[in-house]
Amino acid sequence: MPTACTDYAFNQIEPHWQKFWEDHHTFRAETGGARPKYYVLDMFPYPSGAGLHIGHPEGYTATDIVARYKRAQGFNVLHPIGWDAFGLPAEQHAVKTGTHPAANTAANIVNFKRQIKALGFSYDWDREVSTTDPAYFKWTQWIFLQLFRRGLAYVDERPVWWCPELRTVLANEEVVDGKSEVGGFPVERRNLRQWVLRITAYAERLLADLKEVNWPDSTKRMQEAWIGRSEGAEVLFGLETPVSGPLKIFTTRPDTLFGCTYMVLAPEHPLVDVLTTPPQRDAVAAYRKTTAGKSDLERTELAKEKSGVFTGAYALNPVNGGRVPIWVADYVVMGYGTGAIMAVPAHDGRDFEFATRFALPVVRVIDGPDPLPHTGDGRLINSPGYDGLPWAEAKAKITAELAARGAGRATVNYKLRDWLFSRQRYWGEPFPIVWVGEADYHRAAAARPDLPASPVTYRQDGVAHFALPLPESALPLTLPEVSSYLPSGDGESPLANVTPWLEIWFNFATGEHLPASQPRPAGDRWVRGRRETNTMPQWAGSCWYYLRFLDPTNDQALVSPEALRYWGVPDLYVGGAEHAVLHLLYARFWHKVLFDLGVVPQTEPFTRLFHQGIILGEDGEKMSKSRGNVVSPDTLIASHGTDTLRLYLMFLGPLEAMKPWSMQQIEGVHRFLHKVWRECVAADGTVNPKISPTAAEPAALTKLLHETIRKVGDDIEGLRFNTAISAMMIFANTLQKAPVVSRASMLAFLQLLAPFAPHLAEELWARLGEAPSIQRAAWPRFDPARLVAAEDKIVVQVNGRRRGEIMVPVGAGQEEVLALALQNESSAPHVAGKSFKRIIFVPGKILNIVVE
RNA sequence: GCCCUCGUGGCGGAAUGGUAGACGCUGGAGACUUAAAAUCUCCUGACUGCAAGGUCAUGCGGGUUCGAGUCCCGCCGGGGGCACCA
Structure with a gap:
């Protein structure tokens, strides 16, 4: 049953259909069945006290459009939502007010839920989860x-x-x-x-399996860089005075061993105390004390100039027995490799800087025309036994010979550190x-x-x-x-x-x-x-929630094998690029552990990932409370309706782009929805008499409808919602000029609109006498035969410049088109009296005449 | 410093190497109206021309091509990531 309003009263229509969907469980996803499944997932929100921000509905609208489209295509769609509800703000609020964080969190969830429901998203609320629910975190603890x-x-x-x-x-x-x-x-x-x-x-x-996922390249590269694999060798340097075992260093350039003129230990290196000679003790202790007070951040920011101190000890270069001084400097960090390096100032920028500062010798061992430091490739010099070898070959050879003598081995290092998991x-x-x-x-x-x-x-x-x-x-x-x-x-x-x-x-x-x-x-x-008094970080609950949605109330397992087999992992995952590294890496890690345990059958959790862009304030700045440029969905829903808001969010620009909000432009999509309303509903609230079940509509309108069906479908698949909306606007403009439209065409158009503006589409669908819900109707098909034009428009170019256009029969060949072009009054003068050098003809598109 | 991205009218943006500026906003003119709003029609990159048209134009400079917003090289600018990782 539609509402009774005579004009487009979105404030009546939208709650009406939201209630209908809720009452009829329109979006409940049943596990199993013959239909193919489609699992589309949003990054679930942290329910903050500030409520929903306009950035939330951007990604959520995108996935909602996909979910509704896939349902219409016959898929069994799983589209769930939940709450990432542990976290610092609730705790800070509790410290301030003394109220239990659970109470505050529950209140925030109520508010978030109200706001999200007002946006009309097709979530299956029967699968709602919260990471703070003991029935949920039981399984977080179980994974731990x-x-x-x-x-x-x-x-x-x-x-x-x-x-x-x-x-x-x-x-x-x-x-x-x-x-x-x-x-x-x-x-x-x-x-x-x-x-x-x-x-x-x-x-x-984690590195290798990135090849298997359909993710933005930039995100894959960020994870690659974060994991930071590098191949090299560990090399043992014996001490001149053997107060301890040999020093183990990591280098990616074993080919430059002959250019090592000193060594550096990180200030935290356990052997610093052991090998520092008595005269140097005070200096080393003082240096270690100053660096210990600095954070990693300060160490990198403040240490514009290299600092360090000599330990008094010497090591012996395993390739030539050379005596190299051992220094302590904070440009070497304990957390990577072995916390000790061989310094080759001739071929490393940092070592060069340090050697220059402390007047340490520099020995060139890679030949090349450019000045030092030379970090590129070349052939070896000053390396007895290896001179003349290309560096890559020398690398392998020196590493192998060190290994044979027990003085080193090839290794791989990662920048990735273990995950600090307590708070x-x-x-x-x-x-x-x-x-x-x-x-x-x-x-x-x-x-x-x-x-x-x-x-x-x-x-x-x-x-x-x-x-x-x-x-x-x-x-x-x-x-x-x-x-x-x-x-x-x-x-x-x-x-x-x-x-x-x-x-x-x-x-x-x-x-x-x-x-x-x-x-x-x-x-x-x-x-x-x-x-244990520590608690887990917020990442813990969000590492596996996509699995819990498959089977949210199971108290015997985190998810049943049947649910896993049927739903698998998300087919589409949409969320902000700010999670490109941590959340996505941690979740992949847990998923692989669960795979190894035999709990999940796939090696990767998110096969297709997409990042929505950030929406800036009207001033072009990032939205923030302090700038006062925050837009709340609530006010827009009240003034324009959620269908308008949804459509506008998608019409702003490409989903992945960063784009500024604009109140003026929202009127454009609002007008479009009004226009659709008027085309369906007459002023008295009855069906617009131009809609006819029998009379013929203009052929051009039918053709455009089929073009629009194709375009909107393609664009939804490619998440290009802005151009899909543009195509629907073009159709509505043509529709409005047509004296008659067939009822079937109008219904098909409403179906195209339904994923974007579901409330209006339901209302008009019902008013045209169809049984709700429009969401259950099969997606319209376009007929390729309808797309064929009678004539092609050929652009005529002379020397690549557009000089006119001609209409030619479909399938016209080059000779025929050229003949027509030579008669064409706008293009002909440009070739008159000139000799043809070349003709380029693209059938159905372009004719380019190249003249002398 | 390194890596990645993006630069198109007054604005948001559109364009499988093939008519640059779709669609929308803004602005202008007109229709309807007693009037206004709403709605509808036309125009709206710059320069030039009575007009038909022409020239220029996708951050800047080169190149490849019959043809470049799109591909290549070098700059400049915005945004993001990493940052002494040996």
Whole structure:
């Protein structure tokens, strides 16, 4: 049933059809069946207190159009939405107000849901998930246990931002110009025990499998650069005074070994203390102290000029026994390679700069005409035994000979670092880990087949702590209530203050637990334990949500094999380019782990990826609260309706482009929808009398309809919504000039419009007497026979310049077209009296006459 | 510094190597109206010409081609990513 309004009252029409869809579960996706499946996914939002931003509906409208189009094409479409609801803002709000982050999060979700529903997206709300729901994060924790068991999770001391004034750990984004964002207090780097995931073990596969996905090239390249594979060699340099074993360095240029004139250790390198000679100790200690105070960022930003200090020690070059001084400098970082390098100033820009500053010798070993440093290719010189060899050959040969002598080997290094996976926060998934003593761990190990091959441990104040996982049957581990969301004050999360939750008697077989203040229960399976107080980062929940949508209420598995087999992975994934590296890399990592576990059958989670561009404010600047140029969907829905908003978002420009918002231009698409309304509905609200079930419409209109069907379909497939809308506008303009239109043509046109402006399309569909929903009607087909023109327009060029155009019969050959062109009054004068040099003829398109 | 992208009317943008500026906005003229709004029609890159037309024009400079916004080389500018990774 349509509404009763006589003019285009979008504020009645839109809620009416939204209610219809909801009442009829129009968009529910049933798992299984004979229809082919199509899974189209948005990056689910963080439900912030600010509500929906105009950038959200841009990507969401795009996927909604695809979802509705695919349904009409006969696909069983899965189009879900959920909430990435753990995170810092809710926690900060809780600290400020004392309300539980869950309450705040729930309120934000209600608001987001209201806004998203008002946009009329065809989500299957029966599959809504939230990462903060224990029924969801049970499986986030379960995945962590699998990582743990496979030795892919470990603990390590890692530096974090620490603010002594606030007595808390800060995230990178909470530190602005070396001060805390809140209060502007100084911050420092401090080592804390952290959970780390061994993503580096998957570096090679994460790199190699990029070849298999349909992603923007720029995104693939960013991931490649982030993984940063480089081939080279590890080389051992013996010490002149062997106070320790040899120094191991990594180099990509073993061919330049003869040009090594000094070595550099990172300030944090463990051998610095061992090999520094007594006279140099004070200088080295002072240098290490100044660099330790700097963050990685400061080290790169402030160290415009190279700095360093000599250790007093010498190493011996394994290829020629040369004596090379060992320096300490912060241009070498501990986290990459071995934290030690051989310096070849002649062929490395950084080494050259350092050598110049400290007057160290420079020896050229690669020949070439250009001045030093020469980092390009060439043949070797000054390298006895290798002179004259091309560098690539020398690389292989020297590496092989070092390996034969046990002084080195070919290796591959990655820039990718292991993933710091813990936060000292309340509002995140708790780790299902209990720390126990060594003896208790070994007793538990006998009863637990699910422990890693080597235990995860750390030492504090001389005591070893062993990580014992909760049994899977004890999941989920939920967050306890806390009296304060403020951190503990010593770098631990607020969970460290909840003693009854934290300090427990733990049954290692069943996962049962009791506060440690109570007496130890009977039985030999109860051990004293302390829970992990870190929580997981926001990435955790978003790493696998696309799998949960397949089977959102399953409490036996994170997703059933049947659902996985039927739905597979998303066929299209749309989201911002800001997630090009981290989210997409982390999710790929987890997916590969799940593949190795046999949980998922594919090696990659996202086969086709697309990034929507950013919408700027009307001033051309990035939208932000402080600039006051933020556009909210709510006000636009009220003033113009959501169909207009959706259409306009898509009409702004190419989906992937960055484009400014404009209030003036929205009137254009609004007029277009009004025009469509008028073509269907007369002033009194009845069907426009020009629509006829029997009378013939102009042939040109029929032809244009078929062209439009083809164009809109092609453009939706290619996510070119702006040109699809343009094609529909052209049709509407022609329609408006036609005295009669067949009812069938009008219905077909409404179907084309339906994915873009679904509410208006439903309304007009119903008014023309069709049964709702238009979403269930089969997508119109274009008839290629209708697209054939009677005549072709040929552009006549002379020497490549347009000189006229002629109409010729379809299929006309060159001779025929040339003859016509020579008679044509506008083009003929340009060739008169000239001799033809060449004729280029493109059938149906162009005739180019080249004259002297 | 390195890597990647994008530069087209007054504006957003369109153009498988084949009529540059589709579609929309803005602006102008007209129709309808007592009037206005809405709607409809025509015009709207620059220069030149009475006109037909001509010339120039896709950031700048070269090149390939019968023909270049599109391909190649070198610059300039905007945006993004990485950043002492040996």
